[in-house]
Amino acid sequence: MALFDYAPAPESRAAAGDIASTYGHFIDGEFVESTGSEALKTVDPSTEEVLAEFAQGTEADVDRAVAAARKAFTSWSALPGAERGKYLFRIARIIQERSRELAVLESIDNGKPIKETRDVDLPLVAAHFFYYAGWADKLEFAGYGSNPRPVGVAAQVIPWNFPLLMLAWKIAPALATGNTVVLKPAETTPLTALRFAEICRQAGLPKGVVNIVTGDGRTGAALTAHPEIDKVAFTGSTEVGRAIARTLAGTTKRLSLELGGKAANIVFDDAPVDQAVEGIVDGIFFNQGHVCCAGSRLLVQESVHDEVMDALKRRMSTLRVGDPLDKNTDIGAINSAAQLARIQELTAAGEAEGAERWSPACELPSAGYWFAPTVFSNVSATHRIAREEIFGPVLSVLTFRTPEEAVAKANNTPYGLSAGIWTEKGSRILWMASKLRAGVVWSNTFNKFDPTSPFGGYKESGYGREGGRHGLEAYLDV
Amino acid sequence: MSSSSTASGHLAASGLADVASSEASLRRFLHGLPGIDAVGLQARASGLGTRSIKTTAKAYAIDLAISMIDLTTLEGADTPGKVRSLCQKAKNPDPGNPDVPHTAAVCVYPDMVPFAKEALGGAPINVAAVATAFPSGRAGLPVKLADTAEAVAAGADEIDMVIDRGAFLSGRYLEIFELIAEIKKACERPDGTAAHLKVIFETGELVTYDNIRRASWLAMLAGADFIKTSTGKVTVNATPANTLVLMEAVRDFRNATGVQVGVKPAGGIRTTKDAMKYLVMVNEILGDDWLSPDWFRFGASSLLNDLLMQRQKLASGRYSGPDYVTVD
Numbered sequence: 001m002a003l004f005d006y007a008p009a010p011e012s013r014a015a016a017g018d019i020a021s022t023y024g025h026f027i028d029g030e031f032v033e034s035t036g037s038e039a040l041k042t043v044d045p046s047t048e049e050v051l052a053e054f055a056q057g058t059e060a061d062v063d064r065a066v067a068a069a070r071k072a073f074t075s076w077s078a079l080p081g082a083e084r085g086k087y088l089f090r091i092a093r094i095i096q097e098r099s100r101e102l103a104v105l106e107s108i109d110n111g112k113p114i115k116e117t118r119d120v121d122l123p124l125v126a127a128h129f130f131y132y133a134g135w136a137d138k139l140e141f142a143g144y145g146s147n148p149r150p151v152g153v154a155a156q157v158i159p160w161n162f163p164l165l166m167l168a169w170k171i172a173p174a175l176a177t178g179n180t181v182v183l184k185p186a187e188t189t190p191l192t193a194l195r196f197a198e199i200c201r202q203a204g205l206p207k208g209v210v211n212i213v214t215g216d217g218r219t220g221a222a223l224t225a226h227p228e229i230d231k232v233a234f235t236g237s238t239e240v241g242r243a244i245a246r247t248l249a250g251t252t253k254r255l256s257l258e259l260g261g262k263a264a265n266i267v268f269d270d271a272p273v274d275q276a277v278e279g280i281v282d283g284i285f286f287n288q289g290h291v292c293c294a295g296s297r298l299l300v301q302e303s304v305h306d307e308v309m310d311a312l313k314r315r316m317s318t319l320r321v322g323d324p325l326d327k328n329t330d331i332g333a334i335n336s337a338a339q340l341a342r343i344q345e346l347t348a349a350g351e352a353e354g355a356e357r358w359s360p361a362c363e364l365p366s367a368g369y370w371f372a373p374t375v376f377s378n379v380s381a382t383h384r385i386a387r388e389e390i391f392g393p394v395l396s397v398l399t400f401r402t403p404e405e406a407v408a409k410a411n412n413t414p415y416g417l418s419a420g421i422w423t424e425k426g427s428r429i430l431w432m433a434s435k436l437r438a439g440v441v442w443s444n445t446f447n448k449f450d451p452t453s454p455f456g457g458y459k460e461s462g463y464g465r466e467g468g469r470h471g472l473e474a475y476l477d478v
Numbered sequence: 479m480s481s482s483s484t485a486s487g488h489l490a491a492s493g494l495a496d497v498a499s500s501e502a503s504l505r506r507f508l509h510g511l512p513g514i515d516a517v518g519l520q521a522r523a524s525g526l527g528t529r530s531i532k533t534t535a536k537a538y539a540i541d542l543a544i545s546m547i548d549l550t551t552l553e554g555a556d557t558p559g560k561v562r563s564l565c566q567k568a569k570n571p572d573p574g575n576p577d578v579p580h581t582a583a584v585c586v587y588p589d590m591v592p593f594a595k596e597a598l599g600g601a602p603i604n605v606a607a608v609a610t611a612f613p614s615g616r617a618g619l620p621v622k623l624a625d626t627a628e629a630v631a632a633g634a635d636e637i638d639m640v641i642d643r644g645a646f647l648s649g650r651y652l653e654i655f656e657l658i659a660e661i662k663k664a665c666e667r668p669d670g671t672a673a674h675l676k677v678i679f680e681t682g683e684l685v686t687y688d689n690i691r692r693a694s695w696l697a698m699l700a701g702a703d704f705i706k707t708s709t710g711k712v713t714v715n716a717t718p719a720n721t722l723v724l725m726e727a728v729r730d731f732r733n734a735t736g737v738q739v740g741v742k743p744a745g746g747i748r749t750t751k752d753a754m755k756y757l758v759m760v761n762e763i764l765g766d767d768w769l770s771p772d773w774f775r776f777g778a779s780s781l782l783n784d785l786l787m788q789r790q791k792l793a794s795g796r797y798s799g800p801d802y803v804t805v806d
Contacts, residue, residue: 003769004538004761009530115528274726275518318762327530424513444515 006320009327011114016104019191023054025061025214026197028068029207035060040187040216045111046324046333046368054190057215062182062222065211069153069180070228072208077150077178081137088133088176090203095126098199102192106164107324109191111333111369112287114325124449125168128467131451132172135472139177142469148476150178151254152230157220157244158193159236160186160335161290161391167193169455169466170233171210177475179231180209184223186236187216188336221247229253233474235292238389238415238460256464256474258292258456260389261417263438264410265295265446268403269304271422275444277311280395283420283446285319285331285373289393290339292461293418295446296390299406302399309377309397316373317360331393334369343371343392350376350385355396381412389415403428407435416458420446439465489699492735497699501652508651508695514687514723523718526762527755533792536754540789541579543753543781544571546771548606548742550585550779552613552710558593561586565597567806572786581782582771583636587612588629595633604635606676610661613680613709615640619660626664629673636674637665638777640709641693643683651696658700676704676742682714687723694727704740710777715745718755725763738767744777750788753781 024033034055041050055061076084095102102125103117112121140146154174158166163185174181185193193212200210213219217240224232224244231254234244238259248255265283267276283295300308324332334340351357355376364370371392379386379396386396400406410419419438421429429443439457442448449455454470456462464474489495497507531539549568551560564584572578583604586594594605607629611617617625626637639661645653658677665673677697681690697705705724708715721743728739741764743756753776760768768774783803790798 002761003766004542004757005535006529006531007533007535009532119528270513272515272518273512275515275522278518278522327528424515444518 006328008323010323011104011107011325011327013104013108013325015100016108017101017195019052019105021052023052023190023194023214025055025057025065026194026200026210026212027061027065028072028211029201031197034058035064040214042109042188042190044108044368045188045335046365048367048369051109052191054194054214057184057213057219057222059222061213062219062226065182065213066153066155066223066226066228068208069182069211072206073150073153073180076180076206076209079178081139081178084176084178085133085136087203087205088129088136088172091199091205092126092129092133094199094202095122095129099123099126102164102195104325105195106192107332109189110160110163111324111335112290113329113332114327115329116287121162121165124451125164128165128168128451129172132176135173136176139472139476142472144473144476144478148177148478151475151477152179153228154179154181154231154233154475155223155226155229156181156183156233157224157236158183158185160189161287161292163189164192164196166235167196169235173466173471174233174475175209177472179475182211182213182223182229184213184215184220187214190214224248231255231475233464234258241462254474256466257462258464258466259460259462260391261292261294261415261457261461262297262387262389262413263293263295263415263418263420264297264299265420266400266406266410266422266432267298267300267304267308268406268421268423268425268428269301270424271304272424272444273304273308273311276422277308277315279420279422279444279446280312281315281319284395285393286447288331288334288371290335290391291447293440293447293455294391295418295420296395297386297410298395298397299400299409300397301406302401305399312375313358313360316375319360319362319373321362321370321372322365331373334371334392337369339391340369340371343390343394346385346388346390347374347394350379350383350396353383353385355379355383355385381409387413403432407432411435411437414460417456417461418442486701488735488737494699494735498652498655501650504651504655504696505649508692511691511695514691516687519687519722520719523722523759526758527718529754529758531754531758536788537792539754539757540750540785540792542769543750543757543776544785544789545579545582546775547581547782548583548585548744548775548777549581549782550710550744550777552585552587552608556587556590558590561590561593562597563806565594565603567782567804568603569598569601571782572789573804575789578786578789582775585638585777588625588632588634591629591632591634605633606636606638607632607634608638608640608709610639610657612638612640612678613711615642616644619657622657623660623664626661630665630667634673636676637661638676638678638706640678640680641697643680646684646689646693651692655696655700658697658702662701674703675701676706676740677702678706678709678744680709680712681707681716681720682712687720690720690723691727694724695731698727698731698737698739702739704742704775706742706744706777708743708745708777710745716743716747716777718759721756722759722763725759728768729764738773740773740775741768742775742777747776747778748780749784753785
């Protein structure tokens with residue numbers, strides 16, 4: 001046993017507030033039962049304990065929600081921007097006031113560590129609402145004409161990796177610009193979206209402006225194919241994104257997609273090594289690697305490969321995997337059994353194809369869905385683990401010899417969401433950034449998010465931007 | 479065999495023996511160390527600062543922190559009486575609780591060493607003396623050597639020397655290397671043993687993290703037993719981030735040479751919460767090998783009473799207040 005063994009430091013589970021045994025939808029300002037009888041269960045992925053049942057939204061539920069949003073659109077879009085801004089500021093403040101509750105609830109439902117929900121997710125959620133609240137009465141200065149109009153009713157489908165943050169990314173700009181929304185949270189993480197519905201009521205948000213319909217992909221398909229919506233915003237897998245694009249082809253509906261990624265984190269021989277290692281760890285192990293912009297391919301200059309790998313393994317040995325509610329946990333649970341199975345399948349393929357697998361010694365809990373932080377070295381560009389998005393705490397390490405080769409390898413992917421560059425040479429950062437085909441390029445940092453900064457992808461990582469002034473465009477009729 | 483000859487043997491084995499053979503080679507080596515990204519470094523230090531240390535872990539860390547303190551008085555107004563009082567506190571920090579560990583050392587000016595030695599008697603507490611024209615280091619080599627020799631002759635177990643920051647900032651690295659090596663020699667006693675040498679950088683005057691990393695390697699190459707952030711006499715003293723640079727340096731130095739060097743943050747560490755953050759860094763950056771007073775020290779004066787109050791709180795469940803710890 002280590003000399004300095006941290007005692008358990010659990011955040012209070014009770015801080016999550018009451019979790020109902022069953023949930024319906026939130027439509028037209030009310031919590032309503034589903035028209036169907038099918039219910040789904042959401043579990044705590046760290047224990048597999050069932051947290052609640054929730055409704056599998058039917059086509060009739062979706063109809064009802066879209067009709068409520070359509071009805072609310074007339075008056076909501078006619079409100080002066082300053083009035084819409086007031087509601088958004090109010091929501092932002094309530095989120096801050098209830099941030100501990102929301103952080104704990106998010107941790108329980110998603111499996112991610114409380115350290116991250118508390119210090120990353122919730123501050124960013126509030127910041128996103130504050131940021132777009134500020135835009136609501138300044139749209140004429142956004143560069144989209146003197147009186148930019150909203151699109152109408154937005155259908156929004158979000159993933160399970162950052163449930164509340166993705167909700168904020170979708171709802172805040174939509175409402176600021178005068179749209180109304182029907183949002184479907186992911187089927188493994190509906191609880192914070194339903195809690196957000198309470199916050200909408202607490203803020204006195206007019207009925208029908210925000211509607212939340214729960215369910216799995218069938219509900220999402222019904223929503224995105226609904227004839228009465230004007231826009232679809234989707235964050236999730238490239239496969240589902242393609243299906244939505246096919247559905248919308250030939251219609252006048254707008255579409256913005258934020259899909260997968262296989263980002264390169266590029267470490268040069270003159271990098272600040274200790275900080276680069278932190279960036280590598282943050283890039284792939286933050287949120288259990290369930291991050292579409294994760295730095296899942298480490299491209300390290302061959303001349304410093306051994307030094308970087310030694311430092312990385314040493315650092316990985318100090319990662320604390322376990323109870324998401326323990327304040328000292330660095331890596332929590334994998335979100336679902338299905339995701340765990342996918343990670344296991346791809347890592348098995350990595351070994352079978354000849355890559356060298358390494359994980360630090362770490363004891364994983366017996367119940368729940370867990371995967372130890374893993375790094376593969378001797379990875380070739382042909383390996384599946386170098387090409388497919390794993391969406392888990394698994395890093396593939398490749399080497400390069402020159403900056404040109406680093407760019408070529410980094411760009412050699414159907415994705416293009418993000419990239420990282422680690423070097424002390426400023427001119428190289430600028431040169432690399434201009435060559436990398438990725439929506440976000442971080443230099444000497446990774447996974448830094450800010451509501452003022454646009455986020456989105458190249459190629460199969462999607463189109464449209466969320467965040468910043470650019471994020472307004474997706475919700476304006478321009 | 480003295481520790482310095484052992485260290486130079488390790489340096490030779492690791493190919494670092496010739497690094498200080500000329501100003502140019504020393505400069506090349508120090509400027510070839512990996513750079514430090516300030517934002518990333520500070521983020522790492524503050525990230526480790528969010529560890530939650532509770533119950534048994536807190537009890538362990540409080541006692542460990544007490545045992546790592548160099549209880550310090552470095553005032554123009556220091557008197558034998560003040561030093562004697564400090565020594566009693568070092569031996570028996572909490573009069574009502576004999577199970578409280580003693581501090582690692584007391585730290586005083588060279589002329590106070592005899593009084594400290596006498597007051598400590600046979601207690602297993604070291605006397606550390608600041609030397610080499612502390613705190614500014616602005617004196618000639620003969621003065622610095624005499625300062626050191628006087629403290630060692632008076633019985634100092636440890637010498638806390640300052641480097642010449644002016645020389646460092648003007649790029650005269652070899653001069654500092656030679657100064658440290660000379661002082662190291664002056665730490666030797668006639669019986670062949672030697673006082674432990676701590677080298678103070680005054681990180682607040684070196685300012686950049688790259689400078690602090692270079693200073694760390696420079697001192698270790700020259701034979702420092704400990705590297706220490708600050709004198710406590712300038713505006714910016716120990717911070718988690720600059721101490722993290724020292725920790726990374728001793729870790730990398732041991733990997734390169736096999737020689738282990740200690741770390742001492744000093745100045746500005748006043749609360750138990752601060753001390754916990756430093757111990758978490760020791761734990762996660764350096765590990766068990768450095769978790770002892772032999773390898774990690776706090777240069778502090780007011781920290782001890784806060785640790786004692788937190789210790790009482792942990793034991794009794796109540797805050798007792800500052801009247802229940804002694805003012806020394």
